[in-house]
Amino acid sequence: GENFTLVSTKKELLDRPFYYCNIDANPQNANSIYVSATAYWHSTDAGNKWQRLPTPHGDNHGMWINPLDSNLFIQCNDGGANITLDGGKSWSSIENQSTAELYQVAVDDQFPYWLYAGQQDNTTIAVPSLPPHPAPGGPQSFWQEVGGCETGPAIPKPGNPNIVYSNCKGRFGVYDKITGQEKQYYIGATNIYGHNPKDLVFRFQRVSPIHVSPHNPDVIYMGSQYLHKTTNDGQSWEIISPDLTAFTPETQVISGGPITRDITGEEYYSTIYAIQESPVQEGLIWVGANDGPVHLTMDGGKNWQDVTPSSLPAQGRVQSIEASAHQPGKAFIAVYRYLLGDFKPYIYKTSDFGASWTLLTDGKNGIPNDFPTRVIREDPNQEGLLYAGTEFGMYISNNDGETWMPFQNNLPITPVTDIAIKNDDLILSTMGRGFWIMDDISTLRQLDDDDTKVVLFHPKPAFHQRYRNSSGGDIPEYPAPGMDIRYYLKNELKDLTLKIYNSDGICIRTYQNEEKEEKDKEEETDMQTGFRSQNSSTGLITTAGAHTLRWDLRYDLKKFGSDRGKRGPMVIPGQYRIELLDGFTTYRTNVEVKADPRILASGVTQEDLVAQEKLSLQVQQLHYDAKEFELYLNNQIKENDTALATEELKTIKAEITTNEGRYPTPMLIDQISYLYSMLDQADQAPGQDAIKRYSELREKLDSLKKRAGMPGNMD
Structure with missing residues (x-):
């Protein structure tokens, strides 16, 4: 390193030094060099000449070369990771992995709800939390771009999920899912690229926040260095604050300085980064800037006060603000300072409108001292239950932040960028591993220090839904339709039974020890959807x-x-009772099954579903009776000595049992199965043909049983 020789002045190798520009050498050939930049470059002569290698995605960041086979290497970019076996001539796909880099998450109020975000170096994206309908192309065919661009956010309008308020690097748009068009209402209508930030009228960061008032869906806020407000979907904007940033002179310079100018207009400092209006007090708005200050207004923007925590080091990014749903004066902030070389976690709480703050992360109470914090959320139903997203995963607190516990489970170790709670589901966006949902966090609200040996938790209501939960791939991991029943055992038990009763007190489902159950996990295929289910x-x-x-x-x-x-x-939708029996004590809880609101809106009634359930149970009993009769015939044929009687029984059996072979004629048992399957396809009142067919099949079976002389039920 005493002497260096300039071997290349190719500017494309050094286009954005702060973002990438990594150099990797081939461990088997020192003259073979790779550079990861906007494009991906390779030199075979120690850097004199360069060839661009195509990759599945741009913005390249790094690679790993197999030390034993330099034609095999992994390359990563803003789209994910890809593998080559031939030195970069061809690559594996980036579509087979959940590596989306998501900046935030918002949810709408339709059923099932959808998730929205900006996806780094791609587009905004909206995905359903559950399959909304069959999709021959697989669940990815549900995904939608919803205006804006990679940065997001994309915020669905409350009450109308077809309208999405989207951002693209400070540019506000209103996207209409019906027309597929996005109306553009840029604040200031000025191209801010290439400017010194001190010369701009409005400074927008690339991830400029958009916030819809929880009190009025027509009131929308957006942040530059000022807080802007619109009540007509962006057609006109009102400035309702002074400059709410620190705006220190030393930070208002051209990015990159005089050597390598990099002033895209996306990384401006001294901008608003977080906005939240209190859900319990209209006009009480908290604002945080990406250079440190926190401000509060309690009158909708007429008056502002600086409420920045006095112990918070300067220039940190106020990454998120959480206005409490339980007290108007209570709020939380998460501050991110790792870009300043400070990896400490900073989560603060105030209960007096910002007059004083308590640091909830001292590095000793659960969240490690080198885990930067990105987001903090409070449980909307239970005060004191907090969720924190850090650079390295999830944490929760059940005592208002006094202590924290890891909450990782099967979640990858990845930056958690945002957290939302919807219908008792915990929803995460991550920087590199896509969206994640934990179903039914109501269990967390039921935890206590009671030393009970057995606990049966109360599940959240489940919806009466029909869908297939997978498409043959690994993503998304949609759960099967149903209800999660959770229980806790202090010690291992020999015997355990769970029973489910309907509102008439009739036991309709029984579960026992796993080893006592028949583990029949046969894959089922639905010809209409192409989805698989277990x-x-x-x-x-x-x-x-x-x-x-x-x-x-x-x-x-x-x-x-x-x-x-x-x-x-x-x-059917209604009330049910769950009982858990450990051999000594019975633990009970009541649960609710709700109707799919889309089904009710289509005109199907509860009476229709009752009729469907009744006929389905009758057909199931008919199938049981027919199988029982088949066993009776088999036994009689074995035991009967007279040839004449045996032939008669065989003739009867031929009317109920389908012959083996290719496309045989379905006989009675298979005809019953066919009718049962027909009744189980959708939520509906049974058709008259189904009712008539059941009567025909019942009469047929009863006639054959009489003809065979079967003496009543065998069970």
Whole structure:
């Protein structure tokens, strides 16, 4: 390193030094060099000449070269990671991995709800939390771009999810899902690229925040260095604050300085970065800047006060603000300072409108001292229950931030950029691993220090839904329809039983120890959707710890023999009781199954679903009776000595059992199965043909049983 020789002046190798420009050498050939930049470059003569290598995505950041085979290497970019086996001539796909870099998450109020975000170096994106309808192309065909661009945010309008307020690097737009058009209402209508920030009228950061008032869906806020407000979807804007940033002179310079000018207009300092209006007091608005200050107005912007925590080091990015849903004067902030070389976590709480603040992260109370914090959220139903997203995963607190616990489970170690709570689901956006949802966090609200040996938690209401949960790929990991029933065992138990009763007190489903259950997880395919599904949990886990049973909202299958792949009828919307029995004590909780609101809106009534359930149970019983009759015939044929009687029984059996072979004529048992399947396709009143067909099949079976001399039921 005493002497260097200039080998290349190719400017494309050094286009954005702060963002990438990494150099990697081939471990088997010192003259083979790679540069990761906006493009991906390769030199075979120690840097004199360069060839651009195509990659599946741009903005390249790094690579790993196999030390034993330099043609095999992994390359990463803003789209994900890709592998080559031939030195970069061809690559694996980036579409087979959940590596989306998401800046934030917002949710709408439709059913099922959708998730919205800006996705780094791609577009805004909206994805459903559950499959809204069949998709022959797989769940990815649901995904939508919703205006704006990679930075987001994309905020759906409350009450009208077809309208999305989107940002693209400070440019405000109103996207209409119906027309596919985005109306543009840029504040200031000025191209801010290439400017010294001190010369701009409005300074916008690339991820400029948009906030819709929780009190009025027509009131929208957006931040530059000022807080802007519109009540007509952006057609006109009002400035309702002074400059709410520190705006120190030393930071108002051209990015990169005099050597390498990099002034795209996306990394401006001294801009508003977080906005939240109190959900319990209209006009009480908290604002945080990306250079440190926190401000508060309690009169909708007429008067402002600087409420920055006195112990907060200067120039940190106020990454998120959480206005409490329980007290108007209570709020939380998460501040991010790792870009300043400070990896400490900074989460503060105030309960007196910012007059005083308490640091909730001292590096000793759960969140490590080198885990920068990106987001803080408060549980809307239970005060004191907090969720924190850090650079290296999730943490929770059940005592208002006095202590923190890791809450990682199967979540990848990845930056958590934002947190939302919807319908008792915990929703995360991550920088590099896409969206994640934890279903039913109501269990967290039921935790206490009671030393009970067995706890049956109260589940959140489940919706009476029909959909397939996968498309053959690994992403998304949609859960099967049903209800999660959670329980805790202090010690391992030998026997455990769970029973589900309907409102008439009739037991409709029973689960026992896992090893006692038939583990029939046969894959089922629906010809209409192409989605795959596995049967729900088949048994109870009895080891010590917390466990989840997935009830698929169906009756027990009344089966005779194996009946592989079949399942009981769906229950109707209504009230149910769950009982957990450990051999000594019975633990009870009541649960609710709600109707799919889309089904009710289509005109299907509760009476229709009751009729469907009734007929489905009748057909299931008919199938059981037919299988029982088949066994009776088999036994009689074996035991009967007279040839004449045997032939008659065989003739009867031929009318109920389908022959083997290719495309045989379906006989009675298969005809019953066909009718049962027909009744289980959708939420509906049974058709008259189905009702008539059931009567025909019942009469046919009863006639054959009489003809065979079967003496009543065998069970």
